[in-house]
Amino acid sequence: MDKLRIAIVGASIAGSACGILLQRSKKFDISIFEKRAADAMLSQGAGIGFSPAITQQLKEHDLIDQDFPYLDLTYNPSFVYEKAIDQERLLNDSKLILYAVNWATLYAQLTKRLMREQVHYNSQVTAISRENDAIKLTINNHETQAFDLVIFADGYDSIGHRWLFPDSKINFANYILWRGLTPIEKITDPARFLEIFTFSFYTRGVAAIYPILGAPTLDNKDKLFINWAVYEKSNQQHPLFPQPSDAHKNIAPDKMPASYLNYFKEVLSKEFSPFIREVLAGTLPPFMQAIEDRDASAYYQDRVCLVGDAGILIRPHAGSGAVKGFQDAFELEKVLTSSNNLETDLQQWSNARCQAATQLLNLSRSVGKFFVEEAPDWNALTREEMQNGFSAALAGRHYSYSK
Numbered sequence: 001m002d003k004l005r006i007a008i009v010g011a012s013i014a015g016s017a018c019g020i021l022l023q024r025s026k027k028f029d030i031s032i033f034e035k036r037a038a039d040a041m042l043s044q045g046a047g048i049g050f051s052p053a054i055t056q057q058l059k060e061h062d063l064i065d066q067d068f069p070y071l072d073l074t075y076n077p078s079f080v081y082e083k084a085i086d087q088e089r090l091l092n093d094s095k096l097i098l099y100a101v102n103w104a105t106l107y108a109q110l111t112k113r114l115m116r117e118q119v120h121y122n123s124q125v126t127a128i129s130r131e132n133d134a135i136k137l138t139i140n141n142h143e144t145q146a147f148d149l150v151i152f153a154d155g156y157d158s159i160g161h162r163w164l165f166p167d168s169k170i171n172f173a174n175y176i177l178w179r180g181l182t183p184i185e186k187i188t189d190p191a192r193f194l195e196i197f198t199f200s201f202y203t204r205g206v207a208a209i210y211p212i213l214g215a216p217t218l219d220n221k222d223k224l225f226i227n228w229a230v231y232e233k234s235n236q237q238h239p240l241f242p243q244p245s246d247a248h249k250n251i252a253p254d255k256m257p258a259s260y261l262n263y264f265k266e267v268l269s270k271e272f273s274p275f276i277r278e279v280l281a282g283t284l285p286p287f288m289q290a291i292e293d294r295d296a297s298a299y300y301q302d303r304v305c306l307v308g309d310a311g312i313l314i315r316p317h318a319g320s321g322a323v324k325g326f327q328d329a330f331e332l333e334k335v336l337t338s339s340n341n342l343e344t345d346l347q348q349w350s351n352a353r354c355q356a357a358t359q360l361l362n363l364s365r366s367v368g369k370f371f372v373e374e375a376p377d378w379n380a381l382t383r384e385e386m387q388n389g390f391s392a393a394l395a396g397r398h399y400s401y402s403k
């Protein structure tokens with residue numbers, strides 16, 4: 001019998017995981033299309049967090065090396081800066097077991113496990129059509145290839161998602177992220193940040209700060225960096241964004257307008273303690289990213305699957321982006337390698353993945369609301385009020401790395 005011809009669109013986290021797992025079974029004829037160049041992604045990316053459980057699962061599936069490098073984070077304090085007395089006040093704290101991973105290290109480990117001849121880099125899927133039982137993909141606007149099944153792992157702006165759900169919209173959350181990666185040598189008191197996931201709350205949102213190791217291909221592999229991200233709401237008389245939608249854009253550091261940079265520097269000097277300010281000021285200009293999400297009613301329809309961010313797109317507060325992509329891939333591999341009734345089993349896979357992702361979507365929206373969108377006056381908040389507010393946002397749900 002002919003092997004099932006499977007196309008995977010996107011060779012980042014979810015696409016690579018699907019590719020590696022499916023190619024190992026030797027039951028399929030797999031082609032992976034990635035619009036970027038092979039080496040374009042290794043210098044990009046910053047930090048992501050893994051629970052011990054997912055790290056173990058990735059090792060068991062041989063998706064990462066046994067000595068995969070990460071930093072152990074064990075403590076999660078939340079501060080607010082009392083400017084009048086120039087001091088930080090502890091708002092909340094908890095223990096955690098979280099592994100801080102460099103995105104590029106994870107990507108590199110996946111890439112080395114893919115069979116090079118199956119991955120077509122510089123190959124953007126530009127059109128999709130259906131002909132009888134086949135799904136046809138047009139690559140770079142000219143060449144067309146036919147497949148029995150297509151797995152779209154093409155991220156937040158997925159062409160596959162738009163094809164299945166033409167009315168589906170990406171929602172801008174009305175807040176943005178400023179982010180950067182500060183080399184540890186720029187920090188006067190690095191011990192203050194090691195093994196620690198720090199939150200620093202301020203008028204328009206919260207800064208999240210934790211250490212990570214350098215990317216694997218650069219000469220900074222064993223160096224330490226402080227990964228930081230400042231969530232900032234854009235919808236209340238924001239000086240840079242007269243309309244909330246004005247903030248709905250991503251800006252790379254080299255394109256950052258001087259007015260944005262000056263505004264951000266002013267926020268740093270007014271809203272953060274000297275410790276936090278030093279970290280955030282260590283990478284200027286920062287990156288600016290719009291926070292978005294998007295739901296989906298299915299992960300599968302008529303020989304087309306969605307995995308990772310191409311399915312349900314979740315705000316970063318759930319700490320789940322990469323993990324969700326891996327779980328989609330693990331479960332999909334089980335179905336494709338062992339099903340006797342592919343159509344029924346893919347429908348079931350779709351329902352289960354949709355349900356799991358919807359729970360994470362709801363968690364991320366609820367935490368985003370408390371931390372940013374409808375944030376209270378942090379300076380007026382007692383520890384007890386903070387704990388109650390956070391518990392209400394979690395509503396019985398918990399993070400996999402909470403201790």
Ligand SMILES: Cc1cc2nc3c(=O)[nH]c(=O)nc-3n(C[C@H](O)[C@H](O)[C@H](O)COP(=O)(O)OP(=O)(O)OC[C@H]3O[C@@H](n4cnc5c(N)ncnc54)[C@H](O)[C@@H]3O)c2cc1C
Pocket residue numbers: 009010011012013014015033034035036041044045046047048103123124125126153154155156157158159307308309310321322323325
């Ligand atoms: C370069 C890069 C850096 C990132 N850095 C971080 C980080 O530091 N921290 C973090 O938490 N998350 C990061 N992410 C996002 C993170 O990978 C995802 O949120 C999550 O892991 C789910 O991954 P994914 O594979 O579903 O989607 P993505 O990682 O977004 O991957 C989608 C892939 O599909 C490719 N693609 C898109 N459209 C097409 C098309 N039409 N044809 C062919 N290929 C296409 C893209 O080039 C990309 O490689 C990064 C993503 C990328 C692409």
